Amino acid sequence: MVDPLIVFRQVETLTSDLIGISLCNDQNFPLMETMTGGITRISFANTNNLSIVLKNVPYSTVYHKLRQDKAYNLRMIDGALIQMMYRFQNNTIVAHRLAFFPSPDLLEFQNNAEIYGEDDIYADVVMKNIVTTPIRFDFDLSDNAVVEIHHPSSHLTIGQYTNCRIPVSAPVTPFNFINFILRNFYNTAHRKFSSDLTHFTDRFLDTITLAERNILHIHFA
Amino acid sequence: MITIIRGTTRKPTASQSLANIFSSTPELTGTLYLGYPVIGTPDGAFPIDAIWINDEKGIVIFNLIEGRDASEYDVQQDDSANKLEAKLRNHRSLMKGRTLLVSVNVITFAPFIPISAIETSHIDGYTLCDESNLIHQVNLITKNDQAYIEALAVIQSISTIRKGVKKRVILNQDSRGAKLKSLEESIANLDNLQGRAVIETVDGVQRIRGLAGSGKTIVLALKAAYLHAQHPEWKIAVTFHTRALKGQFKRLINAFHLEQTNEEPDWNQIQVINSWGAPGTSERTGIYYQFCEQAGVEYLDLGGAKQIYSRGNEFEGICEKALVDSNNKKITSIFDAILVDEAQDLSPAFLRICYQLLTENKRLVYAYDELQNLGSSSLSSPEEIFGKDTNGNPLVSFTDSSDGTPQQDIILEKCYRNSRPVLATAHALGFGIYRNVPKGETTGLIQMFDQSKLWQDVGYKIKSGSLSDGCDVRLNRTDLSSPKFLENVSENINDLIQFHSFQNTEEQNTWLAKSIENNLSNDELQPSDIIVINPDPITTRGNVGPIRKLLFSKKIGSHLAGVDTSPDVFFDANGESVAFTGIFRAKGNEAGMVYIINAQDCYSSFGNLARVRNQLFTAITRSKAWVRVLGVGENMKKLNEEFDKVKQENFELSFKYPTIEERTKLTIVNRDKDIQLIKTGSQNLNQLIDDITEGRLFVEDLPQEQIELFKSLLAKGDD
Numbered sequence: 001m002v003d004p005l006i007v008f009r010q011v012e013t014l015t016s017d018l019i020g021i022s023l024c025n026d027q028n029f030p031l032m033e034t035m036t037g038g039i040t041r042i043s044f045a046n047t048n049n050l051s052i053v054l055k056n057v058p059y060s061t062v063y064h065k066l067r068q069d070k071a072y073n074l075r076m077i078d079g080a081l082i083q084m085m086y087r088f089q090n091n092t093i094v095a096h097r098l099a100f101f102p103s104p105d106l107l108e109f110q111n112n113a114e115i116y117g118e119d120d121i122y123a124d125v126v127m128k129n130i131v132t133t134p135i136r137f138d139f140d141l142s143d144n145a146v147v148e149i150h151h152p153s154s155h156l157t158i159g160q161y162t163n164c165r166i167p168v169s170a171p172v173t174p175f176n177f178i179n180f181i182l183r184n185f186y187n188t189a190h191r192k193f194s195s196d197l198t199h200f201t202d203r204f205l206d207t208i209t210l211a212e213r214n215i216l217h218i219h220f221a
Numbered sequence: 222m223i224t225i226i227r228g229t230t231r232k233p234t235a236s237q238s239l240a241n242i243f244s245s246t247p248e249l250t251g252t253l254y255l256g257y258p259v260i261g262t263p264d265g266a267f268p269i270d271a272i273w274i275n276d277e278k279g280i281v282i283f284n285l286i287e288g289r290d291a292s293e294y295d296v297q298q299d300d301s302a303n304k305l306e307a308k309l310r311n312h313r314s315l316m317k318g319r320t321l322l323v324s325v326n327v328i329t330f331a332p333f334i335p336i337s338a339i340e341t342s343h344i345d346g347y348t349l350c351d352e353s354n355l356i357h358q359v360n361l362i363t364k365n366d367q368a369y370i371e372a373l374a375v376i377q378s379i380s381t382i383r384k385g386v387k388k389r390v391i392l393n394q395d396s397r398g399a400k401l402k403s404l405e406e407s408i409a410n411l412d413n414l415q416g417r418a419v420i421e422t423v424d425g426v427q428r429i430r431g432l433a434g435s436g437k438t439i440v441l442a443l444k445a446a447y448l449h450a451q452h453p454e455w456k457i458a459v460t461f462h463t464r465a466l467k468g469q470f471k472r473l474i475n476a477f478h479l480e481q482t483n484e485e486p487d488w489n490q491i492q493v494i495n496s497w498g499a500p501g502t503s504e505r506t507g508i509y510y511q512f513c514e515q516a517g518v519e520y521l522d523l524g525g526a527k528q529i530y531s532r533g534n535e536f537e538g539i540c541e542k543a544l545v546d547s548n549n550k551k552i553t554s555i556f557d558a559i560l561v562d563e564a565q566d567l568s569p570a571f572l573r574i575c576y577q578l579l580t581e582n583k584r585l586v587y588a589y590d591e592l593q594n595l596g597s598s599s600l601s602s603p604e605e606i607f608g609k610d611t612n613g614n615p616l617v618s619f620t621d622s623s624d625g626t627p628q629q630d631i632i633l634e635k636c637y638r639n640s641r642p643v644l645a646t647a648h649a650l651g652f653g654i655y656r657n658v659p660k661g662e663t664t665g666l667i668q669m670f671d672q673s674k675l676w677q678d679v680g681y682k683i684k685s686g687s688l689s690d691g692c693d694v695r696l697n698r699t700d701l702s703s704p705k706f707l708e709n710v711s712e713n714i715n716d717l718i719q720f721h722s723f724q725n726t727e728e729q730n731t732w733l734a735k736s737i738e739n740n741l742s743n744d745e746l747q748p749s750d751i752i753v754i755n756p757d758p759i760t761t762r763g764n765v766g767p768i769r770k771l772l773f774s775k776k777i778g779s780h781l782a783g784v785d786t787s788p789d790v791f792f793d794a795n796g797e798s799v800a801f802t803g804i805f806r807a808k809g810n811e812a813g814m815v816y817i818i819n820a821q822d823c824y825s826s827f828g829n830l831a832r833v834r835n836q837l838f839t840a841i842t843r844s845k846a847w848v849r850v851l852g853v854g855e856n857m858k859k860l861n862e863e864f865d866k867v868k869q870e871n872f873e874l875s876f877k878y879p880t881i882e883e884r885t886k887l888t889i890v891n892r893d894k895d896i897q898l899i900k901t902g903s904q905n906l907n908q909l910i911d912d913i914t915e916g917r918l919f920v921e922d923l924p925q926e927q928i929e930l931f932k933s934l935l936a937k938g939d940d
Contacts, residue, residue: 020770022762026780026798027773077762077783105501115523116783122536125497125507125523 002173002202003091004040008032010174011042011073011084013198018074018178021193023186026075030084043085044073059134059160060104072101077116079103082181084174093204098137098177100185108132113188133159139171139207149215153207156218167217171204176220223249227627229422229451230256232270235285238332239271242355249359251275251369257420258376259450259481260304266450266482267304271330274376276369278362279324280305286331289338295347298327314371322368328358377416391745398745400710401813401846414633419443421627422584426576426603426617429588429631432679433842434638437588438466438809441560442473444586448558449474449491450481455557457491460508460575462566463809465782467493470562496567497523497536508559509540512574515555516547537568544570547577554580563809564589569606576607576616583617591632591679592648592670634680638811639842640707641698642717645872646848646864650823651838654876655866657859668831668887669879684873690880697873710813710846718841718848720820720864722857726764729851733816734771736849737799740814741777748778749796750813752843754804756836757822761803764819769801782806804836807843815844820852824860828899 011030018024028044035041050071055062063081066072072081080102087095102108109116139154140146146153154172155165172180175198182190182197208217223243230236236255243253253273260267271283282301284294302325309315315322328348331339336351343349350358391399418429418440431437445459459470470493478486498507499522513520521529521539530538559575561567564587575585589600600606604615619629636644649655656665673688680702686694711717723729733753740746753768755761762781769779782802800812823837841848852860879887912918920928 016770016773019773020766022766022769022781025783027778029773029776029778075780105505122497122523125499 001091002093002204004032004042004086004088006200006202007086007088007093007174008042010200010202013200014174014178015073017197018076021189021196023077023182023189023193024074025077026070028070028073030073038090040088040091041086042088044083045070059132062160063101063104066101076109076186078109078112079106080109080185082178084177093139093171094141096137096139096171098172098174099134100136100181101134102132102185104132109186109189135159137168137172137177138165141207148209148211152209152212152217167208167212167215169208169213169217169219170206173200173202173204175200175202222247224252226252226254226257226417226420227422228254228256228420229448230270231451232285232287235287235330235332236271238352239283239285239330239355242352243273246356249275250277252373254376254420256422256451257447259447260308261479261481261483262304262307263483265484267300268451269301269305272305272376274369274373276367277364278326278359279365279367279369280309280326280372280376281359281362282325282327284327284329286329286334289331289334291329291331291334291338291342291349294329294331294342294349295344298329298347302327309372309375312371312375315368315375323372324363324365324367326362328355330355389745389747393745396743396745397710397740397813397847398747398750401746401750404706404710404813404846414631414635415440417628418631418633419447421631422448423586423627423629424582424584425629426583426607427586427627427629427631428603428619429586429633430591430600431633432592432636432644433590433839434636434644434811435633436635436637437590437633438469438562439473440633441562441586441588442470443477445470445491445560446474446477446481446486449486450478452557453487453490455490456555457558457560458508458556459491459493459560460496460562460567461809462496462563463806465806465809466562467495469809496571497539508575508578509536509543509571511555512547512552512578513543515578516543516550516552518543518546518550537570540568540570540574544573544577552577554578556580557582558584558586561585561587562589565600566808569601572606573608591675592651632678634678634702636680636703637707638845639703640710640717640846641703642708642714642872643841643844643848644703645698645874646718646867647838647841649867649874650841650860650863651834652874653834654874655863655870657863662886662890664877664879664883664887666876666879666883666887667834669884671881671884673878681874688878690878693875693877695873695875707846715868716847718844718850718864720850720857720861721852722861723851723853726767726819726853729818729853730768730771733768733818733851734775734777736816737772737777738775746814747796748799751799751816752807752810752812752814753779753799753801753816753818754807754840754843755802755818756804756820756833756840758803758805760819760822761801765801768818772799804839808839811843811845813844813846815840815848817841817848817850818852820850820860821854821856822852824852824856824863 008030015024015027015030019027030042030044033041066081067075071083073084074082076082080100083097083099083101085097086093107115136157137154138157141153145151149167150163151165152167154168154170156168157164158166179197208219225240225244227236227240240253240255243249251274253271255271256268257272258269260269269282270285273281273283282305284297284301286294306321306325309321309323309325328350330350332352334342334351336353339349339351348358389398389402391402393399415436421427429437429440441459445457448455449457459474461467461470474486474491474493478484495505495507496509498510499505500510510520521542523535526535526539556578557580559579561572561575564572572585572587576583579585603617603619607615607617610616620626639647652669653665653667656667658665676688676696677683680698681696682699684695684697686692688694708714708717721732723732737751740751741748753765755764765781769781772779778798779801780798782800783806817837817840820837823833826833841850850860850864909918913920
């Protein structure tokens, strides 16, 4: 059973590891709070203004507000922001939000590793139009939210498209998420430092339905 | 003799007339300001035309009439006096009970109104005069005891230069935190030279130079705010090299302008703008980018520039290209004044671009760190930078300012950031003053510039010997150029700057983490008081990772200064995180406690000796109070030994000034070398030597002239 403590340890350790390999320029200490009703929340210090993410404003505004308020677990070398938030009820997971918000202004690390490596002072002088894609892995068990196929309990949202909810086989652990982000968006660094990243094998139980399995979805064992 | 400081004014002729009278009357003493100060009132900015402060008569305000209209001059006088007195009464140093300790008189000076008109317009109790009776009127003012020094300080200090953003909680009066607090409070006013640098306005190019930490950025910000307050219709640009300065400038200009005018600056008129710039929002724009737009020439971003120019030369390259491309094009001037900070890191080509973007008065103010590039005078002369006009005359030349013209070339010799021991150490190590003489060389020096007078310009005094080729000399800094209070943060001089060698990186890192922990828990320091610098830019990421991880495990937040478009990222906005940085991003910043890690990289480096010593110099001079230089291995031990010699010499610089031959050789031997080129050259030579030794080739086979040429090159090298 993946309980809050396991998740918290993962977030803490992974934060520490990413600092150690210098892929992360800035970070918040993760927090675990227990509240009435047997609720445990795991997140970071500045969670006041997260609703901006869902408002109808340009992505650039969303990004800069989050950044200014330091509303993230990690700020990566190329400016991308990573959020990891979990909610448990009586030690069973009921919700999570795992988000990756790349910078709308800076060159992505993947395609420009040397510029970040050399720490060029003019690295932010960029002419080409950056196309950035925020992604979110969300999980929500509450009855009024879940609708088979249209709103799977665990799903992936690409960009800020409202009804984009690609089914995912189970809730995602911090390690699964960070590993996914590094492998796909910081690949060279991932391969170089994979031995410096602590591995966790914990898995949440599957929540995907049969019908959802029959359409294009994300599965991990 | 009077000191006249010429600011910018809308009444130039009357001002000039006033100045002439004062400078030709030798009995007058004190300071005369033209076009200064600007007083903030509930109704906005209130500029004072001219003000004379002296120790017998106190403050005399001159209201100037540029034309012939003297109507309501009495109302004007009341206004000026009341507003100025209101400002003065705010300062306890000028008050005794409810009484102001300095008298304020007002004279209206109207040099262009005929004397007959003056007599008819005269109102009792309100002095109105022209050139003929000005001095007479001045002499009529009663002499009194005046709080002259205090008044001067208040008038000069447009603002107290408060740096501390966060309030400090001090429980222990002897803690480092307490020392920093009193340090911040000591640096309250501008000194005379800085005050002059702010106010003196040239209708042309002006240069401000000084050591790192002499207050150039503040002077520039104050100047920009002052110009904007006096000329809200001007379009003013303030630009820089290091990203960190953007936020600083905005904050300073905002604060200073508010104080002078009681209003926020109009950011459409005064822009703090990047040097390079990119398309997009107004945050991203830059001088170079706007120039390309104006001239209709190709704009290149970093990626584009890297394809054409070699590493480190991208900005210079694109500026030169833009100038060439725009040669026959008409360029609309878009700025009335441009202020440039860190000009030594921006190329001369960039300054020429600024020159082109200015209206005909060419009001360009450029500031730079003297001795930043230790090897030579940091920046060329204006004749070299700006070139010649069509007649072959230099476009910009600095004339020695006699009475009558504002100063074009200002040197700030007082260093307010680094104490004497810290600065002398930085210079000693940067120049290699106490370095062991390498085999085959005649001096351990790494670099030395030609104009020896520069040492004195930046505040060193000759204690003994002479600054001439081949002569021994001993230089030191005095209380005048390095204020003593900077040293008082530590009881023991050896606490100011310390070197520590470690066996390996882990030891260094553990020591550092512990020391930072101690600073935060016992020394009453805040995270924003601490900077950790890794001098070698390439290894910064790799080196700081483990230390930051260690701090994270101790629940101490830290961040790495990196690529960013946010203007103010060096210090964490809430002051809760310790800043780690490579050398480039450290520039323009300062902190009470500076840690330099892996300093062994700065001891020596083939092909890079001047550069790495320069990096060490820059790192050390970031400190407002304490420096801890840490490193690993043999080279660190050697660096430590070099430092020990500085200490033994009591932080004085004692060396033999190199001859011109030695200086030339130094420039060659220690310049930034192209390693690849040297490798290839050496390989080719090896091949040739092999071929000849193995008998595949004979010396006689080669063309005679080639042999002779090579022989003569070898012979020259032996000198």
